[in-house]
Amino acid sequence: MKRISQGDRAAFRELYDTYFDYAMRTAWLVVQHNEWAKDAVQETFLRVYRNSGQYDTQKPFKPWFYCILLRECYRVMERERKVVPLGEQLERIPVEPQLPDQQVDIYEALQGLDDLYRIPLILKYLHDYSEKEIAEAVGVNQNTLKSRLYKGREKMRQRLGGESYGTQA
């Protein structure tokens, strides 16, 4: 980051190569739209470059990076929702069904959750991040995060018909 803050474009490319794949995947899973995900990722890297001088090197990079990425995802979703007709917005709002459904697969169960639970679960299971890292990225304390992960998994379990999973962490 020090090199990037001094304008070293090669160092920035190295960082881009290292983080692009998971950033793109995370953004896609969060916003569930190809163009929105691209916008969020592009803006994230731009912000990382422009703000590299403000990055505190004593702190871990990943939570800082994912905090920016998630903020950009929210920003893009917010922007796009404003221009989407209300009827279409309502169709997109995930409904959290109360009854188990054998037809629903695990991915659909995940994407049917509120963002509050969905995003921490994406970070945990896509990236295998620790609860501490996720808590820092989403800006909550670790106990709150644990509760959200628990509740999110519980909602998924109900949706999947009581199938228990995710306890071997």
Next chain:
Amino acid sequence: MERKLKERMLEESRYDASIKEDIWAKLETELNQTPQPADLSPRLDMTLQKKRRAKLMKRVKWTTGLAAAVIATGVFLSLPAGTAFMNEIQGWFAPEKQVEVEVEGQKEETQQELHQDVESNYVLYYDVDRYRLVEGERADVITTKEPLPEGYPEVSLTIEQALDVAPAALAAQIAEQLKATYAEVSEPERVEEPVDGYVVHAIDGQEWDSEVTRVYLVDNGKSGSFVLQARYFLEASEGHGARFEQMLREFQVLPAE
């Protein structure tokens, strides 16, 4: 199932390989217009940086608070009355699992059993081969399965709640109380492992059987604290002490209904 979820996420988030270079090209165009990052640190003294950070944090907190209120209101309005907090604590956690524990430098597999206290809103796993859990009205106590021979100090892990005292304040009170019975008592310390909270450490001498206690204070999510007190003796620090630490890693406060 975790692997399955990860596989499905990787599958669903597949993207065209050309996207990476497309975005890079756009980034380069942007960067060429603003070639140098905003490297503020050499130009600002620490005071100014702190002021800026405080100002930013104030704005972030205010914005976050507002956003949270908006989201909370939205969620509240979108749910049928009474459904939001009606999820009962059910048997989601695996009833038992294998956990690797490092004891005296050696790694070993232990069989851990779930203890789920719905009334007190917590769960943890404990090593059923070595310990038993005694549920009490005020506290749950994990202690050795076989009683220790006479002359050995107590070995236990006690879990109880203080309903009206926050962890930081309670840590200070407990540190004061421990000074009456232990020769050395540490100042309360903020920790993130094995639990997110505060710890007070106390030891009563440097003999093999000197009593040791570590008390962890964790936010119970309802303006009170969980008090997790491990008791053992100096010689057992790397044995029972390490096993209790591992068990505490599995301690989770359940969301309030």
